[in-house]
Amino acid sequence: MSKGAREASARERIAAQRAASRKQDQRRRLMIITAVGAVAVAAIGLGSWYAASRNAAEKPVLAQAPxxxxxxxxxxxxxxxxxxxxxxxxxxxxxxxxxxxxxxxxxxxxxxxxxxxxxxxxxxxxxxxxxxxxxxxxxxxxxxxxxxxxxxxxxxxxxxxxxxxxxxxxxxxxxxxxxxxxxxxxxxxxxxxxxxxxxxxxxxxxxxxxxxxxxxxxxxxxxxxxxxxxxxxxxxxxxxxxxxxxxxxx
CATH class of the missing domain: 3.40.30.10 (Glutaredoxin)
Incomplete structure (x- = not known):
């Protein structure tokens, strides 16, 4: 294989590795974003539940005071x-x-x-x-x-x-x-x-x-x-x- 062919092959290999690396990075970022989003949604849900629980009317006790x-x-x-x-x-x-x-x-x-x-x-x-x-x-x-x-x-x-x-x-x-x-x-x-x-x-x-x-x-x-x-x-x-x-x- 000529020197030029070897260099072209190396460039293609490096480009492929970089492309694969970029895809891995994208997948990792997507997983992180998804996880953070899930945590955020859970936090919002918990916050809403907590606020609603504080706003909810109490149930009357059975024995009323005189x-x-x-x-x-x-x-x-x-x-x-x-x-x-x-x-x-x-x-x-x-x-x-x-x-x-x-x-x-x-x-x-x-x-x-x-x-x-x-x-x-x-x-x-x-x-x-x-x-x-x-x-x-x-x-x-x-x-x-x-x-x-x-x-x-x-x-x-x-x-x-x-x-x-x-x-x-x-x-x-x-x-x-x-x-x-x-x-x-x-x-x-x-x-x-x-x-x-x-x-x-x-x-x-x-x-x-x-x-x-x-x-x-x-x-x-x-x-x-x-x-x-x-x-x-x-x-x-x-x-x-x-x-x-x-x-x-x-």
Missing amino acids: ATVNADGTLTLGKPGVTGPVVEVYEDFQCPACKALEDSSGSTIKNLAAEGKAKVIYHPITIFPQEPTRSNSIRAASAARCITDGRQWLAFHDKLFQNQPGETVEGFALNDLVSWGEDVGVTAPGFPECVTSQKYAQAQANQSAKVLKNDKLTGTPTIRVNGKDLPNQTAYVPAKLREAVLAAGR
């Missing part, structure tokens, strides 16, 4: 002897944001009381000045005042949020309020008349004005733990809410 209806229309929920931390829930039965809070963190609040880790006070107030939301709110809250049994009151509280009307329509009809009370076990003979006569409507309006002024609320829902407002990014995330209450009790 509940006491107070003369001012509030309700105290807590085990005997538990004095704090004090979790105050300011809410309006007509308020969509309050319903969202109840849907996400309502069971956490009740669970903390049932576990003996908090004393909870519910403040049903009316914040809306415009109609029909103002009258809707007053009808609902004054109906709740007709219930003297704490367990029934809390069940009615949940029922009102489940059936919350839109903000632009007349809702919480008196007959519906009576029917919902009966659905959750209210058996007091004076309940229907108390609701339909709106016996506590003025008391509800007066109490709301007093609370808004004295407690310096800027809106509903407001959750206070030992007198300090929780930010929405904590209140609406069950896991963060639980952490904040437990921290306040240490």
